[in-house]
Amino acid sequence: MPITGKRYLDYSSFIKSIFGERVQKISLDIGFSCPNRDGSKGFGGCTYCNNNTFNPDYCAPTKSITQQLEEGINRFSKKYKTQQYFAYFQAYTNTYSDLDSLKNMYEEALQVPGVIGLVIGTRPDCISEDIINYLSLLSKEYYISLEFGVESTLNKTLKAVNRCHSFEDTIAAYEMCKNKGFHLGAHVILGLPGESKEELLMHAVELSKLPISTLKLHHLQIVKQSVMAHQFKKEPEKFDLFTADNYIELVSEFIEILRPDIIIERFISETPPDLLIAPKWNGLKNFEIVAKIDKLLTKNNTWQGKYYKQQAVISK
Numbered sequence: 368m369p370i371t372g373k374r375y376l377d378y379s380s381f382i383k384s385i386f387g388e389r390v391q392k393i394s395l396d397i398g399f400s401c402p403n404r405d406g407s408k409g410f411g412g413c414t415y416c417n418n419n420t421f422n423p424d425y426c427a428p429t430k431s432i433t434q435q436l437e438e439g440i441n442r443f444s445k446k447y448k449t450q451q452y453f454a455y456f457q458a459y460t461n462t463y464s465d466l467d468s469l470k471n472m473y474e475e476a477l478q479v480p481g482v483i484g485l486v487i488g489t490r491p492d493c494i495s496e497d498i499i500n501y502l503s504l505l506s507k508e509y510y511i512s513l514e515f516g517v518e519s520t521l522n523k524t525l526k527a528v529n530r531c532h533s534f535e536d537t538i539a540a541y542e543m544c545k546n547k548g549f550h551l552g553a554h555v556i557l558g559l560p561g562e563s564k565e566e567l568l569m570h571a572v573e574l575s576k577l578p579i580s581t582l583k584l585h586h587l588q589i590v591k592q593s594v595m596a597h598q599f600k601k602e603p604e605k606f607d608l609f610t611a612d613n614y615i616e617l618v619s620e621f622i623e624i625l626r627p628d629i630i631i632e633r634f635i636s637e638t639p640p641d642l643l644i645a646p647k648w649n650g651l652k653n654f655e656i657v658a659k660i661d662k663l664l665t666k667n668n669t670w671q672g673k674y675y676k677q678q679a680v681i682s683k
């Protein structure tokens with residue numbers, strides 16, 4: 368069991384162990400598109416996606432990277448004592464450009480006082496040797512984390528939600544990026560249509576085989592202006608959205624199977640209320656869900672990785 372006081376490895380303890388204090392992420396929107404919207408892989412995007420759900424109000428592609436970061440830092444420095452920040456390239460696909468443009472953007476972010484690293488969200492099919500080598504060099508001086516949207520380990524689901532890449536693409540991307548000096552993260556959505564409970568738990572087994580150090584879990588949310596919003600309106604019976612209690616129970620089982628050295632960064636998504644269609648968990652906030660997960664793990668006397676080996680054997 369982890370020695371952080373939690374029954375799983377939590378991100379804030381991990382960051383404090385490296386930097387001695389909280390490091391605040393400042394979200395950026397640099398106006399990228401993504402290959403799943405502009406036609407190079409697909410049109411219309413992933414069915415659940417509305418990128419507006421990512422962006423705080425200071426974050427707009429009409430502003431420079433420096434301006435977005437300075438405004439974000441100004442806001443968070445009033446809220447928290449921290450003086451250290453990560454530039455979070457979050458909206459859309461943040462490696463989807465030529466290397467020179469990417470270098471300019473990443474290096475502009477790293478010039479902003481207080482910024483000590485980058486967190487870069489992208490798709491598994493949008494990475495190249497050149498970008499990897501560059502990030503590898505940057506990681507000698509800065510904290511660099513590259514996060515891939517895995518979303519599901521099942522190809523039938525990836526196809527159904529129009530991801531336009533396979534799980535084999537995901538495995539290949541992690542293979543290319545492993546042992547290069549930067550951190551690797553994964554983003555997964557639990558509850559995509561058509562996945563049974565057994566299949567959801569198998570994601571933990573498959574994710575445990577990837578060379579990831581951090582994991583973000585998200586429950587499926589139906590958001591306005593997404594393809595899924597129309598599908599949900601037309602055929603709500605095809606969706607089995609979690610209640611808060613059901614999700615908390617699932618997460619508790621999920622992390623029992625998960626590799627014990629994976630740092631869990633998030634358990635839920637938090638879509639702004641004006642964009643959220645369902646499920647509405649009476650406005651429960653992230654910290655309240657985390658407290659309930661902690662309580663359930665304690666009640667059940669269980670922890671991350673408790674059944675990791677057994678599951679790994681079963682999966683072979």
Ligand code: SF4
Nearest residue numbers: 401403412413416459
């Ligand atoms: S989720 Fe990511 S890959 Fe999918 S449409 Fe949205 S930005 Fe593109």
